[in-house]
Amino acid sequence: MLPSSPMKRWWVVLILCVGSLALGRPNNGAEAARVLDDFLGGRLALNAAINRVQFLGEERYVSSELVQAMRRASGKQRGQILEFLVALGVRDPELEHLYLSALRSDDLGEVMSGARGLGRIKSAEGVKPLIEKLSSSLLGPRREAARALGEIGRPAASAPLLKAAKTEVDLDLRILMIVAAGRSGDKKQIPALEALLKDDSESTRLAGAQALCAMGAPKCAQFASTLLASKDRNERFQAVMLFEGAPAKVSSPTLTPVLKDPDDRLRARAARILVQGGDPKALEWLVIESAKATGEHRLVYEDELERLRLTDELRQAILKKAGLQ
Numbered sequence: 001m002l003p004s005s006p007m008k009r010w011w012v013v014l015i016l017c018v019g020s021l022a023l024g025r026p027n028n029g030a031e032a033a034r035v036l037d038d039f040l041g042g043r044l045a046l047n048a049a050i051n052r053v054q055f056l057g058e059e060r061y062v063s064s065e066l067v068q069a070m071r072r073a074s075g076k077q078r079g080q081i082l083e084f085l086v087a088l089g090v091r092d093p094e095l096e097h098l099y100l101s102a103l104r105s106d107d108l109g110e111v112m113s114g115a116r117g118l119g120r121i122k123s124a125e126g127v128k129p130l131i132e133k134l135s136s137s138l139l140g141p142r143r144e145a146a147r148a149l150g151e152i153g154r155p156a157a158s159a160p161l162l163k164a165a166k167t168e169v170d171l172d173l174r175i176l177m178i179v180a181a182g183r184s185g186d187k188k189q190i191p192a193l194e195a196l197l198k199d200d201s202e203s204t205r206l207a208g209a210q211a212l213c214a215m216g217a218p219k220c221a222q223f224a225s226t227l228l229a230s231k232d233r234n235e236r237f238q239a240v241m242l243f244e245g246a247p248a249k250v251s252s253p254t255l256t257p258v259l260k261d262p263d264d265r266l267r268a269r270a271a272r273i274l275v276q277g278g279d280p281k282a283l284e285w286l287v288i289e290s291a292k293a294t295g296e297h298r299l300v301y302e303d304e305l306e307r308l309r310l311t312d313e314l315r316q317a318i319l320k321k322a323g324l325q
Contacts, residue, residue, distance in 0.1 A: 028056040028057060028058055029058055029061055031052075031056055031058075032052075032053055032056050032058035032061055032062055033061075033065075035049055035052045035053055035056075035062075036049070036053075036062055036065055036066070039084070040069055040077075046080050046083060046084060049084065050084060050087045050088070053088065054088070059088040059089070059090050060090050060092075062084075062088065063085055063088050063090040063092065063095065064092075066081050066084055066085050067085070067094055067095065067098060069081055070082070070085075070098065078107075078110065079107070079109045079110060079113065082098075082102055082109075082110060082113040082114070082117070083113055085098070085117060086099075086113055086116045086117040086120055089120045089121065090121075091121045091122075092121075095117065095121065096118070096121060096123050096125060096126070098114075098117070099113075099114045099115075099117035099118045099121070099123065099126065100114065100118070100123075100125065100126060100129065101114070102114025102117070103115060103118070103126070103129050103130070103133070104129075108138065108140060108141070111133075111140075111141050111144075112140050112141060112144045115130060115133065115141065115144035115145050115147075115148045116144055116147075116148060118130060118148050118152070119144075119147060119148025119149070119150075119151035119152055120148075120151065122151060122152045122153070123152060124152070124154060126148065126152065127149065127152060127154050127156055127157055130145040130148050130149050130152075130157070131145070131149065131156075131157060131160045133145035134146060134149075134160060134161065134164040134177075135164070139170060139173065142164070142168070142173060143170075143173050143176065146161060146164070146173065146176050146177045146180050147176060147180065149161060149180050149184060150176070150179060150180030150181075150183040150184065150245075151183075152184075153183050153184055153185055154184055154185075155184055155185050155186035156184075156186070157180070157181070157184040157186075158181045158182075158184040158185065158186030158188075158189045159181075159186060159188075159189060161177045161178070161180050161181035161184060162177070162178065162181045162189055162192055162193075164177050165177035165178050165181070171201075171203060174204070174207075175203055175204065175206075175207040178193070178196065178204070178207040178208060178210075178211050179207050179210050179211050179214070179245075181193070181211055182210060182211020182212060182213070182214035182215050183211070183214045183245055185214070185215060187215055187217075190212065190215060190217050190219075193208050193211045193212050193215075193217070194208070194212065194217070194219050195208075196208025196211075197209060197212075197219065197223060206238060206242065209223040209224065209242050210241070210242045210243075210244065210245075213242045213243050213246045213250060213251070214245055214246050214250075216246070216247070216249075216250040220242065220246075220250070221253065221254055223242070224239040224242050224243070224254050225239075225254065226239075227239035227242075228240075228254070228258070233263060233266075236258075236261070236263070236266055237265070237266060237269070239254075240255065240258060240266055240269050240270050240273065241269070241273075243255055243273050243277070244273055245276075245277075246273075246277055247277045247278060248274050248277035248278040248279035248282075249277075249278075250277070251273060251274060251277050252274060252277075252279060255270040255273060255274055256270075256274070258270040259271060259282075259285060264293070264297050264300045264301070265300055267289070268286065268289070268300050268301045268303070268304045269304060271283075271285055271286040271289075271304065272286065272304035272305075272307060272308060275308055276308070283308070283310075283318070284318050284321075284322070286301060286304060286305060286308075287305065287310070287315055287318045287319065288318070288319070288322050288324065289301050290302055290305060291319055291322075291324050292324075
């Protein structure tokens, strides 16, 4: 006999919970388990599996299972499991340890995936070993290490990134290193970045300006304002792109006026960068402008909204608030 109320109610809840566990993961979890089984069995492609798990919202459960599968895997499957884990972006000490181990692997693919994983979870423990990879003889590890350090955003990486950039022979990677140095946030490096604004290379000047924008340095706004005053559409677009990755409090004074520019592409890009910098009003503006636009003009706004992964529910709420639905 079950105890009487309220103890009876407690026992009923307990029995129901145990019963549900015995039956396995319900609804989305059960489907995620099937997706995982099909992926590990080679019946489902990596990208399709990632998209399905993200749609189901079961990233944490699948990541936990993939860590266990990684211990049994070998060869190509290890690399695919690592890519899967990085794409899911779950933050967990066990995953951090896995990425750090991958960074020490003899397999080039695992090294690069490990670097991407550490950047994705913004691992503080990953900063030192990633800095060491900046001197790798191979382009791939250097590139992924620089990108990851920019994502992690720790001041300790700024100086090493700028040092590596000075000797980097690949121009694209050199630019990535400079921008990552700015995103790492060591303001002691501002003078070195300002010096790049006078470099002979236009790409290097723009990278230095973007790094300064990420730090919120005054020279950033000055450099961007000069480009925005140009009659050349491409130069104005370059000015907007300088604020990619910068917080809205830094970019807003320069980018908010761009929302009145006659060029749809400039307006939409400025709004998206403001949204990613933390400005919710810019999201409302972008959704409303897209709703008002027609034909090819609307596609410009939709391209930027797609990058923000806007849900239908949020879009509808914004349009309803604006009286457009």
